Amino acid sequence: MAAKHGSSRQSFEEQGKERLLPRGDDPHIVREGCFDRISRWWSDVRGTALKLHEMGRSDPRKVAFAFKMGFSLSLVSVLIFFKEPSNFVSQNYFWAMLTVVLVFEYSIGATLNRGINRAIGTFAAGALGLGIGELSVKAGEWHEFIVVINIFIAGSLASYIKLYPAMFQYEYGFRVFVLTFCLMLVTGTSDFFQTASTRLLLSALGAGVCLIVHVSVYPIWAGEDLHKLVVKNFKGVAASIEGCVNMYLQCVKYSRIPSKILIYQASDDPLYNGYRAAVESTSQEEALLGFAVWEPPHGRYKMYRYPWSEYVKVSGALRHCAFMVMAMHGCILSEIQASSELRQAFKDGIQRVGTEGAKVLRMLGDKVEKMEKLSAGDPLQKIHGAAEDLQMMIDQKSYLLVNAQSWDATKPPHEKAVDHEMLLELRDNDERHASLGDGAHLRSTQTMRNPESSQTSMSMHHSVSQCGSGEDLLRQQSMWPSRLSVMGDAMFSEREVRTYQSASALSLANFTSLLIEFVARLQNLVNSFKELSEKAKFADSAETKEVVGFWSRTLKVMCCTD
Numbered sequence: 001m002a003a004k005h006g007s008s009r010q011s012f013e014e015q016g017k018e019r020l021l022p023r024g025d026d027p028h029i030v031r032e033g034c035f036d037r038i039s040r041w042w043s044d045v046r047g048t049a050l051k052l053h054e055m056g057r058s059d060p061r062k063v064a065f066a067f068k069m070g071f072s073l074s075l076v077s078v079l080i081f082f083k084e085p086s087n088f089v090s091q092n093y094f095w096a097m098l099t100v101v102l103v104f105e106y107s108i109g110a111t112l113n114r115g116i117n118r119a120i121g122t123f124a125a126g127a128l129g130l131g132i133g134e135l136s137v138k139a140g141e142w143h144e145f146i147v148v149i150n151i152f153i154a155g156s157l158a159s160y161i162k163l164y165p166a167m168f169q170y171e172y173g174f175r176v177f178v179l180t181f182c183l184m185l186v187t188g189t190s191d192f193f194q195t196a197s198t199r200l201l202l203s204a205l206g207a208g209v210c211l212i213v214h215v216s217v218y219p220i221w222a223g224e225d226l227h228k229l230v231v232k233n234f235k236g237v238a239a240s241i242e243g244c245v246n247m248y249l250q251c252v253k254y255s256r257i258p259s260k261i262l263i264y265q266a267s268d269d270p271l272y273n274g275y276r277a278a279v280e281s282t283s284q285e286e287a288l289l290g291f292a293v294w295e296p297p298h299g300r301y302k303m304y305r306y307p308w309s310e311y312v313k314v315s316g317a318l319r320h321c322a323f324m325v326m327a328m329h330g331c332i333l334s335e336i337q338a339s340s341e342l343r344q345a346f347k348d349g350i351q352r353v354g355t356e357g358a359k360v361l362r363m364l365g366d367k368v369e370k371m372e373k374l375s376a377g378d379p380l381q382k383i384h385g386a387a388e389d390l391q392m393m394i395d396q397k398s399y400l401l402v403n404a405q406s407w408d409a410t411k412p413p414h415e416k417a418v419d420h421e422m423l424l425e426l427r428d429n430d431e432r433h434a435s436l437g438d439g440a441h442l443r444s445t446q447t448m449r450n451p452e453s454s455q456t457s458m459s460m461h462h463s464v465s466q467c468g469s470g471e472d473l474l475r476q477q478s479m480w481p482s483r484l485s486v487m488g489d490a491m492f493s494e495r496e497v498r499t500y501q502s503a504s505a506l507s508l509a510n511f512t513s514l515l516i517e518f519v520a521r522l523q524n525l526v527n528s529f530k531e532l533s534e535k536a537k538f539a540d541s542a543e544t545k546e547v548v549g550f551w552s553r554t555l556k557v558m559c560c561t562d
Contacts, residue, residue: 041302064218072213076206095199099206099526108214109222109291114172115207116294122174122203128154128268129184136185147185154181222291223301223308227368229285230315233278234365238358240274241518244328245354247271248511249347251340271329278315278322285312300371303537310532314368317521317528318361324518331511338508345400346512349390353515358382364529367541373533375541380522387519394512401505502508513531 056063079093103114136146155178161167162174180199214220292308343350360383369372378384394401532538 025558061120061218061220065220067478068213068217069100069104071217072104072209073097075209075213077102079202079205092198092202096206098210099203100210104210104214105291107220107222107225107288107291108211109288109293111210111214111294111346112294113169113291115169115211118176118203118207119200119440119551120170121173122180122200125177125180126184126200129181129442134183151182151185154178219298221298222288223295223306224299226285226288226292226308226311229281229288230318231309231365231369233281233315233318233322234361236274236277236369237318238274238326238361238365239359240271240322240325240329241276241298242354242358243271244325244332245350245515248328248332249343249351251343275322275325275329278319279326281315282319285315307532307535310528310535314525314532315529317525321361321518321521321525324514324521327514327516328511331507331514334502334507336507338504338511342400342505342508345397346390346508348395349393350512350515352386352392353383353519356386357515357518357522359383364525367529367533367538371536371538372541373538374526374530379526380519383522387516391516394509403510 076093076096079096099118103111103118105111105114132146132150136143136150139146158174160170165176192215289308289312292306297304297306362380363379
């Protein structure tokens with residue numbers, strides 16, 4: 001039996017090898033495997049080439065940057081052929097090429113930042129290394145000891161000081177300082193001055209070539225990128241707030257929630273990407289700000305010491321508003337939803353606030369893009385009026401947002417009667433107001449007189465299915481009302497139904513409160529924009545110029561008449 005089992009196990013292993021491993025004496029199988037690998041490699045190369053081509057078409061500046069980098073390196077490489085009056089420069093040309101490789105950055109501000117840091121680090125290390133090198137030569141037999149000790153001290157101090165937050169922008173300068181200082185002390189004992197001067201001159205030459213080429217050929221300014229980024233964030237948040245309101249009022253379903261939204265990653269949902277880009281642009285803005293402050297006056301930004309930091313403050317105030325848009329989108333993605341009938345009762349007020357809010361954001365974005373000041377008057381007057389009307393509508397129809405029967409269960413009889421009379425009075429007032437307006441609105445409101453029945457017929461608008469694979473991560477969650485049928489206790493199920501109905505009505509109150517909070521935060525955004533427009537000396541708006549021109553012409557006519 002053991003032999004039999006052993007033979008069967010051996011045959012199984014052999015069969016497995018025959019199935020999984022190609023035999024070396026079968027040339028057909030070997031050729032097929034090699035062909036598959038070559039084909040897969042070629043498809044990967046072709047796909048990467050297509051992506052690179054698409055990247056160049058979408059942003060031609062990247063192509064220009066690559067050509068400028070190659071052109072700068074080719075100019076510096078000419079130093080190899082300089083033999084007169086001395087070949088010392090041709091032998092040390094690599095310092096200039098190394099400077100081009102390390103200093104040439106995507107934007108002019110980043111290039112200036114790197115170049116100045118490299119110049120300061122090289123000069124400081126050259127001066128200090130020259131003095132310590134001469135002392136070490138005179139020390140005689142203590143030469144090696146002095147060199148090692150000074151390298152230890154310089155490396156430790158520079159590495160510690162660059163960790164100080166205020167020195168973060170000079171971090172590259174400290175690296176250059178340590179590298180230059182160490183190289184000068186260990187290269188020799190007789191040519192310290194020549195080494196320091198040559199490295200400084202060649203580094204300056206490389207940095208100069210980078211700056212001239214960068215400014216002369218298709219310049220890329222970090223400040224302009226920061227300006228465009230803030231404008232883009234305004235437009236994205238405006239589209240998101242408008243889309244959130246429209247989607248909520250139209251009861252649009254999310255039958256499949258993309259997995260990237262669930263784990264807060266980039267998705268193809270424009271509503272989601274609009275506010276997400278504004279929320280996550282902090283690091284990008286700080287990086288562009290750090291480069292923009294090094295740039296000289298240029299283009300539309302001709303002011304000395306241009307207030308680039310104010311753009312970051314405006315974007316921060318916009319981000320403060322975008323958080324409310326994110327919360328409203330969360331209401332759309334939530335499991336507990338208000339019924340479509342209940343949403344229609346407040347549709348006009350919510351729609352008006354959302355539309356006016358998007359208009360304000362687009363108006364401020366256009367002003368930032370055109371670098372114009374706000375026109376005379378309050379830019380938030382209409383949206384404040386819309387928010388007040390929405391709040392008044394909520395006050396008048398607050399009985400739709402609560403379940404009065406849950407109050408009656410814990411109140412004495414006389415309090416129940418008082419509450420019932422108050423509820424009837426609120427309903428009668430609402431009917432009188434509705435009868436003065438549109439008849440269709442009255443019929444829509446009358447359907448909400450029985451919140452118990454209308455909310456019981458409510459359906460969930462966001463279903464999340466079981467996780468598949470790929471782009472959509474789907475989870476099958478048991479909906480709260482659907483699992484009540486499997487419970488044995490009927491009274492407990494009824495209580496959960498009432499709880500769900502109350503929560504679904506309050507979800508509408510949550511959405512409207514977030515919308516009103518968004519309106520309240522707009523004032524801080526307007527104040528930040530006004531501060532930017534004053535410090536950056538934005539031009540007067542077209543409306544202001546027209547009004548000023550009208551009064552100036554009127555005064556001229558009056559003077560001529562007199």
